[in-house]
Every structure is written in structure tokens, then in C-alpha cells.
Amino acid sequence: MSEKVIVELGDRSYEILIGSGIRELAKQSDLLVTDSNVDKYYGSWAETKANCKYIFPAGEENKSIQTVADICRAAAQNRLSRKSVMTALGGGVCGDMTGFAAAIYMRGIDFVQIPTTLLAMVDSSVGGKTAVDIPEGKNLIGAFHQPRRVLIDTDFLKTLPLKEIRCGLAEIIKTGVILDENLFAELEKAPETLTTAPDYARYSSIIRRCCELKAQVVAADEKEGGLRAILNYGHTFGHAFELLSNFTLSHGEGVALGMCAAGEYAAAEGIWSKQEALRQKKLIAALGLPTRLDTAYKTGDVIQAMLGDKKSASGKINLVLPTRIGHAEIFKDAAAGKIALAVESIYA
Ligand SMILES: NC(=O)c1ccc[n+]([C@@H]2O[C@H](COP(=O)([O-])OP(=O)(O)OC[C@H]3O[C@@H](n4cnc5c(N)ncnc54)[C@H](O)[C@@H]3O)[C@@H](O)[C@H]2O)c1
Ligand SMILES: [Zn+2]
Structure with missing residues (x-):
């Protein structure tokens, strides 16, 4: 089929x-x-x-x-x-x-x-x-x-190693959080059948849904003039963590941690409910991805790394933040102090 x-x-x-x-x-x-x-x-x-x-x-x-x-x-x-x-x-x-x-x-x-x-x-x-x-x-x-x-x-x-499966899962969680609560809820069911005891048949419909969602975003904004940027959810923090770890964190691990930090930021701002931020964290953990930073990077270094990301325009950090599971928006010019608090809240 x-x-x-x-x-x-x-x-x-x-x-x-x-x-x-x-x-x-x-x-x-x-x-x-x-x-x-x-x-x-x-x-x-x-x-x-x-x-x-x-x-x-x-x-x-x-x-x-x-x-x-x-x-x-x-x-x-x-x-x-x-x-x-x-x-x-x-x-x-x-x-x-x-x-x-x-x-x-x-x-x-x-x-x-x-x-x-x-x-x-x-x-x-x-x-x-x-x-x-x-x-x-x-x-x-x-x-x-x-x-x-x-x-x-x-x-x-x-034949794909579990570590690489998890990298893909981080992007699928991202897609669920920003675009589709049903996809997110699907991932919450029997997480082991997506990881340690994979049921490959289950993957077909999950992949189809991700492609459908990405296809819609690309059709609406092929060259990333606006909407397509929401696909960077978790990535501005995530790229900074990957870089500061000297790439000992994989991309998927960086994105998972990035989503946790972004979730903390959004919850602290009051634009996302604390319960939903926790629900995101639980799913990330259930799929075997990290939710805590083992190394407490200096927040100044994290902010420098985020500013160096090619997506941050003219010395300003823009963040993609969820407002509910299935919807996210771009928030311009995030405050360094708030970013620091969000990062500190995911230290182990
Ligand atoms: N163009 C885009 O829109 C876009 C979006 C996201 C990421 N990317 C890019 O994608 C890259 C990461 O992709 P990736 O995670 O697929 O990395 P990758 O291509 O390096 O593959 C990961 C590892 O898996 C191995 N592998 C691949 N298929 C396998 C299989 N079926 N069985 C066993 N081993 C297999 C590869 O040899 C490699 O060692 C980054 O460079 C990133 O910038 C691009
Ligand atoms: Zn990615």
C-alpha cells in the first residue's frame, strides 16, 4: 500500500x-x-x-x-x-x-x-x-x-541506526508541535513501537502526514519569506547547543533540547500553557531524546551562538514559539535575559 x-x-x-x-x-x-x-x-x-x-x-x-x-x-x-x-x-x-x-x-x-x-x-x-x-x-x-x-x-x-531514527523523530515532534496536534497525539501512543521495537508500517502514515504538512508550508512560502520560517522551531536554540557541544550533541538532540528551551520561554511569557510545555517534554523523553542539558553552557555563549545563526537577522534573535500544540508563531527580537532564563531552566 x-x-x-x-x-x-x-x-x-x-x-x-x-x-x-x-x-x-x-x-x-x-x-x-x-x-x-x-x-x-x-x-x-x-x-x-x-x-x-x-x-x-x-x-x-x-x-x-x-x-x-x-x-x-x-x-x-x-x-x-x-x-x-x-x-x-x-x-x-x-x-x-x-x-x-x-x-x-x-x-x-x-x-x-x-x-x-x-x-x-x-x-x-x-x-x-x-x-x-x-x-x-x-x-x-x-x-x-x-x-x-x-x-x-x-x-x-x-537498517537505520536508532540514533538516526531519533534525529528524525525530533523533526516529527517539531512538526506536530507547530502544525498538527493529531500528529503529536499519534506520537504519544506506544512510543516504543517508533524506537526500540519499531513497527515500520506505523511510520508510513506518520511520514505521509509530515510530508503533507511540509508540502503545504512550502506551497505557501517556497523561498521562506515568512511562514516557512516556523519550521525552524527549536532550531535557533538547538543549533547553539550543537555548536557549543562541539557537535557531540546530534542535530536531533540539539533540536529536542531547543524545543524544551523554547517551550520554557513560551511558558514563562504566558503565551503557552505550562501543561502543554510539560506534555511536549514528556513526549521528547518518551522517544528517547534529551530534555536536560548536561553541560551548563554560559548563557552569554548561548546567546552569542544564537546570534551567529544565519537565521538571526541584524543582531536580533527571533524565536518560533508555540501558542498551543499544533500552532506556532514567530516572535521578533527576543530579550537576552529571558533567553538566559529559559536555557538555565533546562540545565540538568
Ligand atoms: N534541505 C533541507 O530542507 C534540510 C532540512 C533538514 C536537514 N537538512 C540537512 O540534512 C542533513 C542531515 O541529514 P541526515 O540526518 O539524513 O544525515 P546523513 O545524510 O549524514 O545520514 C545520517 C547517517 O545515516 C547513514 N544512513 C543513511 N541512510 C541509511 C540507512 N537506510 N541505513 C543505514 N544507514 C544509513 C548515513 O550514511 C549517515 O552516516 C544536514 O546536513 C542538514 O543540514 C536539510
Ligand atoms: Zn532540523
């Missing part, structure tokens, strides 16, 4: 197909890009779906302009034309780089996303943001380039 979501963007509209075995719907690709881990599991299958394959070493540290240049060189060596199609088979790192390579190779060719991590299935493969990192910051070079199709095969989750 498969599920389908359409991202409505006029002549650039595309479909997202979700379900077990969906990968078999992939058409022959001219260049399939994957990482060294994914290749170990799925490389021989990938070869049946592509004329050639480019493998880069797995890891965020390889999400670079150099790897994108190498992908473009592989495209040229294999004589890809403007009519050719690239395919990303992998997590968000692979999707972001393949998408960027497809955006710039011959000024733009088509590409297809076949996400293999939960995070990529519910977030990065949909919406057309592509990017690479530079030493000065993450995702600082990139382009908007929508895929032609997204094929989400839940069977890929069977």
Missing part, C-alpha cells in the same frame, strides 16, 4: 510516494549519488536503477563545495546533458548535495530524491532547499531547486 502527497508549485509541482517497496518505482537515472554507508547496504540495488553511480564518503564533514564539484565532474565525464536526471539515494547530506549539483550542473537539470534516513523522509527531501557547508557555517552556499519526484521507501528504515 502506498500513500501519495502532491507539492503544489504550478509547473514545478511534484509527487511524493510513500510506502514499503516504493523504491522499485524509480526510473532509470543517469547519475545516482549515494554515500559510502548507504552504498554498502543498497549499492547493488542502486546499480539496477542507474547508468552510473557516484559514492562520496558518508558524513556531514563531506557536505562541501568540493564534493559537489566532484559530483558535477562525474556528471560531465558520464556525458549528462540538460535532459539528464540525477538521483539522490541517501540522507539529508546526500540529498542536499545532489540537489545542489543538479541545480548548477549545466545551469540546472532534473533530480529525484530517494531518502533513506527518517530525517530526510520527513524533512530534507521535500521542499527544494539544497546546500553545502563552508568552514564559516552550515548550509551557507546553496540554491532552491525542487526535485521532480520524491520516492520514500520505509523499508530503508530497517
Whole structure:
């Protein structure tokens, strides 16, 4: 059984197909890009779906302009034309780089996303943001380039380590808090069947709902003029925690802690009920994500790190804050003192 979501963007509209075995719907690709881990599991299958394959070493540290240049060189060596199609088979790192390579190779060719991590299935493969990192910051070079199709095969989750499943779950909780109370409530049911004893069939409908919600946001605000920014809920705090931990915190852990801090901020401001902030914290913990910061970072350092985030405009920190489960708004120019209190309230 498969599920389908359409991202409505006029002549650039595309479909997202979700379900077990969906990968078999992939058409022959001219260049399939994957990482060294994914290749170990799925490389021989990938070869049946592509004329050639480019493998880069797995890891965020390889999400670079150099790897994108190498992908473009592989495209040229294999004589890809403007009519050719690239395919990303992998997590968000692979999707972001393949998408960027497809955006710039011959000024733009088509590409297809076949996400293999939960995070990529519910977030990065949909919406057309592509990017690479530079030493000065993450995702600082990139382009908007929508895929032609997204094929989400839940069977890929069977080999995904639990730590990576949890990274995806952090984004799913985020989506529930900001956009959909039903999704949030669904996650509260039997959390172990999403983590330690995974029921992969359950994931199909959860992923479909996340894609539907993200598709609506992207259709309304493709280039993040306004609404799309709510998807950064938990991320302004979260990126700061990731950075200050020297990336010993994963992105999912950073976002989980970021949502806790944002929840404390919103509750202290009186715009979100304390009960709902607690309900969020309970769900985060039930899914095996952290709710307390083990290291008490200096609040001044946290604020500096938040100001350094590329989303904070002109020395001001804007926060996405929930007003109820299922709804969030952007609050401009958050006060440093209040941010400090929110961070201190999640120290272990
Ligand atoms: N474009 C967007 O809108 C957007 C949104 C969110 C995140 N991102 C980006 O996504 C990236 C993070 O993505 P990610 O968490 O998928 O990381 P990732 O691509 O590095 O994948 C995580 C790890 O899982 C491995 N892996 C992937 N699929 C597997 C499978 N099925 N079985 C076993 N191992 C597998 C990978 O090799 C890697 O080691 C970041 O660079 C972030 O900036 C982009
Ligand atoms: Zn994220």
C-alpha cells in the first residue's frame, strides 16, 4: 500500500510516494549519488536503477563545495546533458548535495530524491532547499531547486541506526508541535513501537502526514519569506547547543533540547500553557531524546551562538514559539535575559 502527497508549485509541482517497496518505482537515472554507508547496504540495488553511480564518503564533514564539484565532474565525464536526471539515494547530506549539483550542473537539470534516513523522509527531501557547508557555517552556499519526484521507501528504515531514527523523530515532534496536534497525539501512543521495537508500517502514515504538512508550508512560502520560517522551531536554540557541544550533541538532540528551551520561554511569557510545555517534554523523553542539558553552557555563549545563526537577522534573535500544540508563531527580537532564563531552566 502506498500513500501519495502532491507539492503544489504550478509547473514545478511534484509527487511524493510513500510506502514499503516504493523504491522499485524509480526510473532509470543517469547519475545516482549515494554515500559510502548507504552504498554498502543498497549499492547493488542502486546499480539496477542507474547508468552510473557516484559514492562520496558518508558524513556531514563531506557536505562541501568540493564534493559537489566532484559530483558535477562525474556528471560531465558520464556525458549528462540538460535532459539528464540525477538521483539522490541517501540522507539529508546526500540529498542536499545532489540537489545542489543538479541545480548548477549545466545551469540546472532534473533530480529525484530517494531518502533513506527518517530525517530526510520527513524533512530534507521535500521542499527544494539544497546546500553545502563552508568552514564559516552550515548550509551557507546553496540554491532552491525542487526535485521532480520524491520516492520514500520505509523499508530503508530497517537498517537505520536508532540514533538516526531519533534525529528524525525530533523533526516529527517539531512538526506536530507547530502544525498538527493529531500528529503529536499519534506520537504519544506506544512510543516504543517508533524506537526500540519499531513497527515500520506505523511510520508510513506518520511520514505521509509530515510530508503533507511540509508540502503545504512550502506551497505557501517556497523561498521562506515568512511562514516557512516556523519550521525552524527549536532550531535557533538547538543549533547553539550543537555548536557549543562541539557537535557531540546530534542535530536531533540539539533540536529536542531547543524545543524544551523554547517551550520554557513560551511558558514563562504566558503565551503557552505550562501543561502543554510539560506534555511536549514528556513526549521528547518518551522517544528517547534529551530534555536536560548536561553541560551548563554560559548563557552569554548561548546567546552569542544564537546570534551567529544565519537565521538571526541584524543582531536580533527571533524565536518560533508555540501558542498551543499544533500552532506556532514567530516572535521578533527576543530579550537576552529571558533567553538566559529559559536555557538555565533546562540545565540538568
Ligand atoms: N534541505 C533541507 O530542507 C534540510 C532540512 C533538514 C536537514 N537538512 C540537512 O540534512 C542533513 C542531515 O541529514 P541526515 O540526518 O539524513 O544525515 P546523513 O545524510 O549524514 O545520514 C545520517 C547517517 O545515516 C547513514 N544512513 C543513511 N541512510 C541509511 C540507512 N537506510 N541505513 C543505514 N544507514 C544509513 C548515513 O550514511 C549517515 O552516516 C544536514 O546536513 C542538514 O543540514 C536539510
Ligand atoms: Zn532540523
